[in-house]
């Protein structure tokens with residue numbers, strides 16, 4: 001009998017501003033909670049706010065800190081106060097900068113530039129210290145949290161590190177998105193919100209339900 005491979009797509013909910021939403025997200029099944037420190041983001045929080053929200057995290061749920069070309073002191077301040085288990089960099093940060101804080105990091109790769117095709121070898125060469133990548137719909141160096149999808153077929157084949165799919169995911173498209181890209185995890189902000197930074201419990205519940213459904217789906 002062929003053994004069905006049991007897979008579990010990880011779920012990162014991102015852009016929290018309220019502790020109650022963090023607690024609910026954990027109860028609904030999120031594996032990671034993202035706090036945004038990128039300047040200009042409508043979901044940006046101060047390190048002290050994120051530290052307070054971190055208290056609402058359930059055991060075995062990761063705190064992820066997101067940056068976009070923040071200064072080294074800003075990142076250090078967040079690492080010291082929030083103690084995230086993962087960092088995520090969305091800007092032009094180089095590998096040496098990203099790995100300089102003693103915390104594993106994900107490098108976000110903007111897939112919004114229609115002409116630029118990402119090559120896995122080039123990504124791995126440029127970010128050898130990355131724990132993984134996050135393929136997102138913004139343009140290179142642009143702001144995440146757009147609520148827009150990109151052509152999932154553009155994700156390069158042969159990426160040797162775990163990657164997350166992000167950009168415009170919702171409860172209505174995440175099933176197809178996972179089937180199309182088989183990511184290590186999925187990441188969402190807008191698709192689970194009633195307004196920027198305010199998460200919607202029913203949207204979060206439906207999103208998790210759809211991820212669980214595709215993980216149990218046996219393709220014909």
Ligand SMILES: O=C(O)c1ccccc1NCC(=O)[C@H](O)[C@H](O)COP(=O)(O)O
Nearest residue numbers: 014041144145146147167168188189190
């Ligand atoms: O969410 C933001 O406001 C943001 C701003 C600047 C840099 C990154 C940002 N978010 C990064 C994320 O990981 C988002 O969850 C990801 O871009 C997906 O967002 P969405 O398309 O809204 O689901």
